[in-house]
Amino acid sequence: MKSPSADPPTSDKSPRVPGFRTWRGIYIFVFAFFVLVVVLLTIFSRYFA
Amino acid sequence: MNALDWIVLLGTMIGIAAYGVWRTRDVHSLNTYLKGNKSTRWGTIGLSVMATQASAITFLSIPGQGFESGIGFVQNYFGLPLALIVVCAVFLPIYRRLGVYTAYEFLGRRFDGKTRLLSAGLFLVQRGLAAGVTIYAPAIILATVLGWRLDLTIIFTGLLVIVYTVTGGSAAVSLTQKWQMAVIFGGMVTAFVVLLTKMPAGLGFGGAAHVAGAMGKLQAVDFSLNPDRRYTLWTGLLGGFFLSLSYFGTDQSQVQRYIGGAALREGRLGLMFNALLKIPMQFSILLLGALVFVFYQFEKPPVFFNQTEWRHHEQGANAATFHALDEKFNAAFAEKQVKIQAWLEVREAHDAVAETAARAAMLESQTRAGAIRAEAKAALVADDPRAKTKDSDYVFITFILDHLPHGVIGLLVAVMFAAALGSKASELNALGTTTTIDLWRHFRPLAAHDEARNVRAAKWFTAMWGLVAIAFALYASLAENLIEAINILGSIFYGVVLGIFLVAFFLKRVGGTAVFWGAVTAQVLIFVLFFYYKDRVAYLWYNLIGCAACVLFSLVLQLLLGRKVEKAHAA
Numbered sequence: 045m046k047s048p049s050a051d052p053p054t055s056d057k058s059p060r061v062p063g064f065r066t067w068r069g070i071y072i073f074v075f076a077f078f079v080l081v082v083v084l085l086t087i088f089s090r091y092f093a
Numbered sequence: 094m095n096a097l098d099w100i101v102l103l104g105t106m107i108g109i110a111a112y113g114v115w116r117t118r119d120v121h122s123l124n125t126y127l128k129g130n131k132s133t134r135w136g137t138i139g140l141s142v143m144a145t146q147a148s149a150i151t152f153l154s155i156p157g158q159g160f161e162s163g164i165g166f167v168q169n170y171f172g173l174p175l176a177l178i179v180v181c182a183v184f185l186p187i188y189r190r191l192g193v194y195t196a197y198e199f200l201g202r203r204f205d206g207k208t209r210l211l212s213a214g215l216f217l218v219q220r221g222l223a224a225g226v227t228i229y230a231p232a233i234i235l236a237t238v239l240g241w242r243l244d245l246t247i248i249f250t251g252l253l254v255i256v257y258t259v260t261g262g263s264a265a266v267s268l269t270q271k272w273q274m275a276v277i278f279g280g281m282v283t284a285f286v287v288l289l290t291k292m293p294a295g296l297g298f299g300g301a302a303h304v305a306g307a308m309g310k311l312q313a314v315d316f317s318l319n320p321d322r323r324y325t326l327w328t329g330l331l332g333g334f335f336l337s338l339s340y341f342g343t344d345q346s347q348v349q350r351y352i353g354g355a356a357l358r359e360g361r362l363g364l365m366f367n368a369l370l371k372i373p374m375q376f377s378i379l380l381l382g383a384l385v386f387v388f389y390q391f392e393k394p395p396v397f398f399n400q401t402e403w404r405h406h407e408q409g410a411n412a413a414t415f416h417a418l419d420e421k422f423n424a425a426f427a428e429k430q431v432k433i434q435a436w437l438e439v440r441e442a443h444d445a446v447a448e449t450a451a452r453a454a455m456l457e458s459q460t461r462a463g464a465i466r467a468e469a470k471a472a473l474v475a476d477d478p479r480a481k482t483k484d485s486d487y488v489f490i491t492f493i494l495d496h497l498p499h500g501v502i503g504l505l506v507a508v509m510f511a512a513a514l515g516s517k518a519s520e521l522n523a524l525g526t527t528t529t530i531d532l533w534r535h536f537r538p539l540a541a542h543d544e545a546r547n548v549r550a551a552k553w554f555t556a557m558w559g560l561v562a563i564a565f566a567l568y569a570s571l572a573e574n575l576i577e578a579i580n581i582l583g584s585i586f587y588g589v590v591l592g593i594f595l596v597a598f599f600l601k602r603v604g605g606t607a608v609f610w611g612a613v614t615a616q617v618l619i620f621v622l623f624f625y626y627k628d629r630v631a632y633l634w635y636n637l638i639g640c641a642a643c644v645l646f647s648l649v650l651q652l653l654l655g656r657k658v659e660k661a662h663a664a
């Protein structure tokens with residue numbers, strides 16, 4: 045039995061976030077931010093070692 | 094704690110719980126009770142996901158990890174953002190499209206009833222056990238250091254969370270978690286600021302970080318390929334990815350937080366909010382622990398941070414041994430202070446050769462102090478073999494009680510309880526929902542159409558799990574390190590459950606019987622690794638091994654069984 049809140053298949057076109065037209069763009073941004081955080085943590089470790 | 098602390102603590106705890114009960118007192122719809130309000134926006138979902146993962150253990154144990162072993166534990170979270178991207182792109186749209194209440198309901202549709210029951214059962218066992226730990230873990234520490242009765246602390250915390258979770262269901266959980274997270278953020282920022290003001294004059298954040306770094310506490314990223322090392326970039330990326338994918342994608346306590354909401358967009362943005370903030374947040378908590386370590390280089394720490402345990406032994410038959418250890422540690426601390434001051438002075442002078450020599454002397458004095466701490470722990474065990482010797486979970490709460498002003502103490506203890514209530518509420522909500530949807534309705538299919546009866550059943554099951562968690566917590570014996578106990582328990586089961594879901598999503602040709610027996614075999618393999626090879630295989634690898642084994646066994650069994658057999662079973 046489906047619950048009443050099942051989504052229609054077309055409810056997911058745009059993230060409606062300024063600067064992003066697609067979800068793929070958001071995922072790439074999140075991934076790039078993660079890489080940046082790891083790089084910054086590495087620099088932080090080296091700087092204060 | 095004085096009256097002001099008690100007002101802050103009780104006002105925060107009871108105030109938020111009462112607000113949750115009052116705002117959700119009219120929830121009668123099954124959908125709202127199990128998934129939350131339809132109008133819930135991404136910010137509330139994001140905070141709810143964060144609050145579910147951040148238990149009291151996070152704020153008691155992780156600063157202790159930073160103090161004891163440095164900030165390398167942050168690597169444990171490196172796989173999390175990547176896993177959340179996969180959950181957003183693959184898992185969540187399917188859950189939303191099917192309109193399921195639980196993740197395991199999806200497996201029932203994709204495979205069959207037995208696979209659904211197996212995965213729901215694994216979840217109930219694993220989460221039901223963890224539910225006892227999440228209530229017991231903060232209670233034992235807070236009761237010990239504050240002198241409260243452990244049983245009353247457990248019962249009060251447990252009953253408070255049962256009241257609002259049973260009353261308002263998922264809607265109350267999300268609503269209260271938003272305010273609990275506000276208390277948590279406010280408390281931790283306050284602790285950070287007050288800690289910096291307590292550092293010696295002129296040291297500042299930069300100086301404190303240099304001291305921590307020189308003493309090996311700020312090694313955040315370890316590129317080592319040595320499989321014996323528990324936390325490296327690679328275990329964090331691989332093991333952490335599978336642990337996070339399983340936790341966020343298949344654990345009902347998380348799935349329930351984001352499958353509701355106004356639209357798919359809200360759940361996705363809530364998860365991306367966590368993907369961005371989780372590593373910086375964990376880093377900040379670990380850094381706080383490393384800075385507490387620096388603070389205790391200038392302010393004398395106790396030789397053993399669980400001072401209640403220490404005092405108990407100090408007043409026993411071997412009092413002389415413990416007094417002697419105290420004296421020895423005091424002398425080592427005084428010597429270390431001189432060495433640290435010497436190092437800070439030559440560092441200012443930019444004399445590289447003298448700096449290297451001073452650093453070596455400082456580290457040597459630190460090693461000596463560490464050896465006395467180890468000696469103290471050995472003395473505890475010699476005095477009583479049952480003595481708990483891991484004191485890192487007591488470091489942060491000791492700092493709070495001994496060095497923070499009144500009012501802030503109440504706020505920080507409220508942080509611990511807010512975190513305990515938030516994560517506990519999600520667990521109870523998920524346990525009640527899974528028991529109702531995947532077990533009760535499975536065996537009483539005719540009841541599925543009676544909405545009021547379903548809500549009543551969900552309330553009873555939620556209350557039942559709350560009482561089970563309290564009972565478990567009252568009789569639990571605890572692993573030495575709390576945060577690791579939770580992660581190890583999760584890793585034993587998560588990999589296999591994730592394997593079932595990955596087969597469901599990506600291997601369309603594999604049927605229910607193959608995946609069911611594949612999962613059972615993979616789970617047995619993980620038990621063998623845990624009981625017989627736990628010294629050789631770090632627990633984070635269980636996630637990867639369990640998942641890969643489940644997928645592999647399912648594929649092999651599917652080949653052996655053949656599609657005809659699967660069709661016969663389906664018929």
